[in-house]
Amino acid sequence: MTPGARVSAAIEIFDAMAEGLPAEQAMTRWARGSRFAGSKDRAAVRDHVFDVLRHRRTAAHYGGGESGRALMIGSFREQGIDLEDIFNGVGHAPQPLSEAEQAGPETTPDEPVLWNLPDWIIPEFKASLGPRAQAVALALQARAPITLRVNTGKTNVGSATQTLAAQGIETRHNQLAQTALTVVEGERKIRNSSSYLQGEVELQDAASQAIVAAMPKTGRVLDYCAGGGGKALAIAMEPKANVFAHDIDTRRMHDLPARAERAGRSIRQVETEDLAKEAPFDVVLCDAPCSGSGAWRRSPEGKWTLTPARLQELTAIQDSILDAAAKLTTDAGCLVYATCSVLSVENEDRVTAFLEKHPDWAVDFQKRFDADADGDGFFTTHLKRY
Numbered sequence: 145m146t147p148g149a150r151v152s153a154a155i156e157i158f159d160a161m162a163e164g165l166p167a168e169q170a171m172t173r174w175a176r177g178s179r180f181a182g183s184k185d186r187a188a189v190r191d192h193v194f195d196v197l198r199h200r201r202t203a204a205h206y207g208g209g210e211s212g213r214a215l216m217i218g219s220f221r222e223q224g225i226d227l228e229d230i231f232n233g234v235g236h237a238p239q240p241l242s243e244a245e246q247a248g249p250e251t252t253p254d255e256p257v258l259w260n261l262p263d264w265i266i267p268e269f270k271a272s273l274g275p276r277a278q279a280v281a282l283a284l285q286a287r288a289p290i291t292l293r294v295n296t297g298k299t300n301v302g303s304a305t306q307t308l309a310a311q312g313i314e315t316r317h318n319q320l321a322q323t324a325l326t327v328v329e330g331e332r333k334i335r336n337s338s339s340y341l342q343g344e345v346e347l348q349d350a351a352s353q354a355i356v357a358a359m360p361k362t363g364r365v366l367d368y369c370a371g372g373g374g375k376a377l378a379i380a381m382e383p384k385a386n387v388f389a390h391d392i393d394t395r396r397m398h399d400l401p402a403r404a405e406r407a408g409r410s411i412r413q414v415e416t417e418d419l420a421k422e423a424p425f426d427v428v429l430c431d432a433p434c435s436g437s438g439a440w441r442r443s444p445e446g447k448w449t450l451t452p453a454r455l456q457e458l459t460a461i462q463d464s465i466l467d468a469a470a471k472l473t474t475d476a477g478c479l480v481y482a483t484c485s486v487l488s489v490e491n492e493d494r495v496t497a498f499l500e501k502h503p504d505w506a507v508d509f510q511k512r513f514d515a516d517a518d519g520d521g522f523f524t525t526h527l528k529r530y
Contacts, residue, residue, distance in 0.1 A: 145185040148230050148237020151216055153178065153185075154192035155238060158212030167193060167445045187332070195219060197444035199260045199285045205253050208245065213238060217245060260285050264452060265437075272488040276514055280486055283515045288441045290327040291318060291519065292334070293348040295407050297381055301325065304344055311337045320518050321353035323381075343406035348374050349439075351519030352484075355431075358509065358524065360478050361385045363426030366414070368469050373400035373411065375431055380409035388422065390414045424474040432462045434483040434490050438513070438521020459489055466498045470505070470527075478508070479527040484520055486512075491523040498527070506530050 145153070153174060160170040171193060175186055196203050196219045204210050207218025216238070220227055233239045256263050259281040269277045292315065294304045305315055305325060312333050318324035325345070327334065339345045356375050359365075361382035370376050370389035377400075380387045389411050391397050397413055404411045414422050435455055440447045466481060473479050481498075483490050491512070499505055508526040515521035 145181055145188075146235055146237060148232065149235060150185060150188045151192065151230050152236050152238050153181070153189045154196070155212035155216055157189070157193055158196070158215055162210070162212070167197065192216070192219075194444060195287075197448070198287075198441055200444075200448060201257045201260045202253060202285075205249055205251075205257045208249065214245075217241065221248065261447060262450075265447070265450070268487050268489065272486055272491075273514070279516075280514050280521060283517075284437075284440045284444075284447070284521075286441060288439070288520065289318075289350070289517060290331045290334070291348060291350045291353075292325045292327065292345040293321075293353050293378060294323045294325060295344050295346060295381065296323060297408055298342070299344045304339060307339050307344065308337065311339065313337060313339075318350040318518050320350035320513070321357050323357075323378075324348075324350035324353050324519075326350065326518065341406070343408060346374070346377060346403070346407065348378060349520045349522075351438075351513040351522040353378060354513065354519070355480075355482050355522055355524045358511065359429065359480050359526070360427050364388065364424075365427040366390060366422075366425040366429065366472060368428055368430045368472070369432055369465065370400070371396045371431070373397055373403060375429060376400070376411050377403060377407055377409065379429070380404065380407070380411055387411045388414050388425065390416065390419060392416060419472060423472040424477065425472055426474055426477045427480060428469045428473045428477065429480045429482065430465050430469045431482045431484075432465050432490075434458055434462065434485040435487060436484055437490075438484040438486045438515050438523075441515065442520070455487075455489065459494060462490060462494045463497055466494065467501070470498075470502060475529055477528070479505070480524065481527065482522060482524040484522050486515065486521040486523070491525075495525050495527070504529050 157170045157174050161167055196215050202222055203215045203218035206221040207214035231238045231241050261281055273280055294301050308315055313330035314328050315325040316328055318326045334340050356378040361379050362384040365379050365385045366388045367376035368390055370391045373389050376387055376389040379385055435450050436443055436446045470479055505527050508528045510525040513522040
């Protein structure tokens with residue numbers, strides 16, 4: 145596919161999304177109907193779509209509208225790319241710009257446009273992040289770093305770095321966690337590399353690794369909202385930890401057995417109905433469902449689909465998870481709460497609400513991670529009885 149044809153494909157995907165189709169489904173439908181597109185073509189089209197979603201309001205401002213065509217025009221105009229080279233009507237490229245499209249915007253972008261956030265969430269950002277709010281909003285418009293966790297049960301950071309480099313994957317040490325390597329070149333080679341296939345490295349955000357590093361990891365440890373099991377795998381690197389994984393939707397843990405085998409670790413999955421029988425646990429980690437606001441650069445559609453009602457619903461779910469998990473923790477144990485959110489309403493406010501209902505608990509540790517060049521936005525706190 146030519147560069148212009150790839151842009152036309154992105155426009156088609158955005159128009160399908162305008163009809164109510166989620167981004168992933170729209171891209172899948174396009175790919176199924178475009179068998180001629182190679183892997184590089186699909187990757188390029190995906191990059192176009194996600195780049196626009198990360199800064200959709202800016203793209204709409206500079207493109208003069210919300211249609212797929214307007215968004216792609218605005219995205220390229222914002223980047224200073226010559227539109228005539230792409231919008232030329234040659235082959236499958238988009239048609240040349242009309243006179244109105246050539247004119248560009250007449251107004252200066254305001255704060256919501258520059259921050260690329262819905263109007264209603266900006267006060268939440270400011271209240272939660274204070275003077276760091278703008279920096280985080282801008283960080284969420286960039287592509288997320290690709291970060292690896294070194295499996296210290298099979299290798300060490302120095303050896304892993306050299307082995308990856310020999311396979312064309314260049315990395316740098318990530319300051320957020322001792323086991324974290326940020327990929328600076330060759331990211332598309334990771335999944336087929338021997339380092340990955342042999343379990344020497346695993347894909348995991350550095351802030352996520354830092355949350356696990358700060359946890360107590362001895363005794364019986366339950367990852368209560370395990371999802372794909374990334375944190376459970378990281379916890380299992382500690383030889384003294386007996387790791388259990390649970391998720392209310394067991395399908396999310398489908399790949400966990402294979403990932404654990406590749407890593408050379410054992411993780412026992414627990415069904416919801418068996419939790420009470422397996423309890424108590426020395427450590428219970430609740431990586432709760434949340435807005436995902438700290439990771440919106442990875443799933444940028446989320447910031448445009450989140451609503452105040454959904455956010456309120458999420459905080460109620462978070463409260464119920466903490467209440468349930470507290471009952472699974474030993475008297476001297478540690479309840480770890482975490483989200484990939486930067487919003488206080490999902491973080492500090494939930495901790496306060498929990499402590500008001502459970503006055504025999506107290507905060508033992510608490511930390512925020514802003515979304516930046518090293519990792520996603522995360523929050524974590526350790527709760528203990530006293």
